[in-house]
Amino acid sequence: MGGLFSSLNSSLQALQAFEQALNVSQNNVSNSSTPGYARQTIQLEAQPFDLAGGQGGGVKAGAVQSTDNPYADQAVRDQLAQQGNYNAQNAALGNIQSLFDVSGQTGFIGALNNLFQSFSAWSATPSSAAAQQSVLTSAQAVAQSFQSTAASLSQTTTNLNQQIVSNVQQINSLAAAIQQDNLQIQQSNTPNSQDAGLEANLQANLQSLSQFADTTVTFAPNGTATVLLGGQTPLVIGSTLYSIQASFTDPTAGPNPGGVNNAHILNSTGQDITGQISQGSLAGLLTVRNTVLPSLQGSGTQQGALNQLAKSVADSVNSILTSAQTTTGAAGIPLFTYNAASPVDVAQTLAVNPNITPSTLAASNPGPPVVSNGAALALANLGESNNPAYQINGQSIVQFAAGAATLVGQQASDAQNGVNLHTTLLTQAQALQTQISGVSLDQEAIQVMELQKGYQAAGKMVTVIVSLTNMLINMVT
Numbered sequence: 001m002g003g004l005f006s007s008l009n010s011s012l013q014a015l016q017a018f019e020q021a022l023n024v025s026q027n028n029v030s031n032s033s034t035p036g037y038a039r040q041t042i043q044l045e046a047q048p049f050d051l052a053g054g055q056g057g058g059v060k061a062g063a064v065q066s067t068d069n070p071y072a073d074q075a076v077r078d079q080l081a082q083q084g085n086y087n088a089q090n091a092a093l094g095n096i097q098s099l100f101d102v103s104g105q106t107g108f109i110g111a112l113n114n115l116f117q118s119f120s121a122w123s124a125t126p127s128s129a130a131a132q133q134s135v136l137t138s139a140q141a142v143a144q145s146f147q148s149t150a151a152s153l154s155q156t157t158t159n160l161n162q163q164i165v166s167n168v169q170q171i172n173s174l175a176a177a178i179q180q181d182n183l184q185i186q187q188s189n190t191p192n193s194q195d196a197g198l199e200a201n202l203q204a205n206l207q208s209l210s211q212f213a214d215t216t217v218t219f220a221p222n223g224t225a226t227v228l229l230g231g232q233t234p235l236v237i238g239s240t241l242y243s244i245q246a247s248f249t250d251p252t253a254g255p256n257p258g259g260v261n262n263a264h265i266l267n268s269t270g271q272d273i274t275g276q277i278s279q280g281s282l283a284g285l286l287t288v289r290n291t292v293l294p295s296l297q298g299s300g301t302q303q304g305a306l307n308q309l310a311k312s313v314a315d316s317v318n319s320i321l322t323s324a325q326t327t328t329g330a331a332g333i334p335l336f337t338y339n340a341a342s343p344v345d346v347a348q349t350l351a352v353n354p355n356i357t358p359s360t361l362a363a364s365n366p367g368p369p370v371v372s373n374g375a376a377l378a379l380a381n382l383g384e385s386n387n388p389a390y391q392i393n394g395q396s397i398v399q400f401a402a403g404a405a406t407l408v409g410q411q412a413s414d415a416q417n418g419v420n421l422h423t424t425l426l427t428q429a430q431a432l433q434t435q436i437s438g439v440s441l442d443q444e445a446i447q448v449m450e451l452q453k454g455y456q457a458a459g460k461m462v463t464v465i466v467s468l469t470n471m472l473i474n475m476v477t
Contacts, residue, residue, distance in 0.1 A: 015459060017044055017059050018452075024064060025448050027196060028439045037200035038068035038437035066199060067437040073203065074217065076433050077210035079426035081279035084211040086418030088163075088284025093412040095156055096292065099149050100405035108145040108306075109401050112313065114138045116383045116398075122363065123376035127327055132358035139317075139335055143350045146310045150348035153297040153306065160289040161248060164263050167212050167282040168246045174209040175227065175235040175243070181205060182224040183239050199223070209235075214279035230276030233267050242268040261300065262290040284415075292411060296404070298344035305404040308392055310347040314338055316382055316390040316397070324362035324375030332362025332375070 024042045031037040043062035101107045118138040122131040181202040188198065202225060206217055209227070216231040220238065227236040234242045247264045263286055265274045274290075277283045298304030303311075314336035321332040333356055339349040365374020382390055383398040392400040 014059050022448065022452070029441060031196065031200060032439040032441060034200050034204075037196065037439070038066045038203070039439045040196050041065050041067060066196070068199065068203070069433070069436045070217075070219065072429070072433040072436050073206070075429040076426070077207060077215065077217070078279075079422055079429045080207060080210040081214040081283075082422040083419065083426050084281040085279045085284040085287075086415050086422060088281040089288055089415035090412065090419050092156070092160060092285065092288040093292065093408065093415050096153070096288075096296070097408050097412045099152055100408045102402065102405040102409050104402070108142065108149050108309075109405060111138070111142045111145040112383065112397070112401060115142050116380060119376060119382070120380035122361070123373045123380045126363035126373040126376050129358055132361050135335075135361060136352065136356070136358060140352050142313070143336065143352055146306070146347040146350045149306060150297065153293060154348070157289065157293055157297070160285055160293070161246075161263065164282065164285050164289065165246050167280075167285060168244055168265065171209065171212050171229075171235070171282065172243045174205055174212070176241055177205045178202065178209070178225060178227060178236045179239060179241045182236065185223045186239065210280065212280045213277050213282045230273065230278065232276050233273045244268065244273070262294070292408075296408070297347075300344075303343045303346075305400070307344055307346040309397065309401055309404070310338065310350050311343070312390070312392045312397060312400070314346070314350060316385075317379060319389070320375050320378050320382070321362050323366070325364050325366050326360060326362050327364060327372070328359075330360065330362075333360055335361075 021042050021044060024040050028039050042064050044059045045062045046059055099107055101109055104110055104113050115135075115138040118131070118134045122128070122135050125131050181198060185198050185202070206215070206225065206227070209215055213229055214231070215235070216228045218226045220226065224238050225236065226238070227234070229235050229244065233244070234240075235244070236242070245266050247266055248261055249264075263274070264272050265277060265282070265286070267273045274286060277286060294302055294304060296305050298307050314334075318334035318336055321335055324332040326332065334353050335356060337349075337351050337353050338346045340346075342349075363373050363376040365371040365378070367374075371377075384396050385391070386396065388394075390397070395403060
């Protein structure tokens with residue numbers, strides 16, 4: 001009887017083991033499409049068989065193990081961060097690129113080309129009232145175009161500021177969610193047991209976070225995550241949360257630095273950690289906000305290409321006109337005005353001199369020798385002039401404008417190429433992650449069929465042992 005009871009106990013233990021294994025497979029199937037879920041496995045361990053010693057053999061269920069691979073997970077997070085970086089740059093640069101038409105047909109570059117053409121037409125007929133009016137009309141279009149471009153860049157800065165603040169809020173929100181995941185993992189953690197739901201939720205939050213900024217993640221023995229922003233600044237350590245914030249005030253600048261301050265990211269103690277953020281959408285926004293825009297619209301430390309161009313055009317045109325004279329012999333007056341007190345506000349304050357009229361446009365070079373259209377000819381050739389006095393950093397006005405447009409276009413193209421590349425690399429990283437720890441429904445179906453056969457065999461064994469036991473009892477009685 002002892003042997004029968006030992007075999008019965010082993011069979012019941014086997015039933016429990018197969019039932020646990022079936023539950024693990026069912027959980028895998030149920031969560032096959034859950035983001036961040038890693039397939040779980042359970043090992044069925046053979047038990048020693050020695051009837052004389054009271055060991056009836058059979059199997060028992062071991063610990064539930066996760067197939068999650070931290071290296072594959074980090075690879076996916078890295079590619080999400082890279083993709084987020086280039087996506088943010090691509091979106092922001094697309095808006096800026098539309099302001100810098102490299103073809104020279106629209107925007108302020110197109111307006112400048114039209115102005116030089118009107119100068120050329122005026123030089124052919126310097127006394128023509130129509131040609132003179134055309135110059136003033138083209139000049140007005142140039143001023144309005146520079147103002148409009150400056151306003152658009154300013155609005156882009158405002159939009160990027162809002163997006164940066166939103167990204168910081170999203171990062172803090174996801175960090176708080178990860179902190180809560182850690183707390184639940186600490187509370188539910190028991191030996192030989194892993195909560196697949198909590199793990200999946202934690203992995204999903206970590207992946208979402210990586211889209212906003214590059215993070216390094218390590219796991220404690222109890223399964224809780226430590227998240228470092230940029231590999232250096234703590235966001236979450238166990239149950240402790242460290243929030244970050246955005247600032248648009250430069251602590252190193254004076255009370256009136258002029259221009260537009262850069263955006264800064266501060267850690268929980270107020271230290272500037274902007275330089276630590278190199279990937280994710282936050283990094284992309286910071287790149288455009290702190291590098292591209294200041295180079296175009298200016299900041300406290302630089303004038304910006306748009307202001308440089310506006311100032312050069314205005315100063316060069318005014319210099320030629322004020323050195324010339326009208327057909328009546330009167331001295332020429334400036335065509336453009338701007339706020340000379342603020343070098344970073346030239347483009348947005350550029351305007352046509354309200355005192356100038358068609359008849360006061362000075363077309364004549366006073367000489368010697370006197371050339372009736374000398375000043376008009378100089379203005380017509382101003383865009384391509386090789387005179388250093390009319391150049392910007394060794395480039396003609398047209399070359400400088402085209403260079404600025406080309407640079408913006410190249411940056412936008414690089415961002416789009418980055419999006420394409422890292423979308424492909426992300427797909428590959430996700431495929432590898434799925435191969436390592438994803439759930440295959442076909443594999444689980446085969447596993448379930450095998451486990452069901454084992455369960456049925458153990459159940460049959462129980463039935464046989466119960467029948468034998470009843471027979472023995474009847475025989476004795």
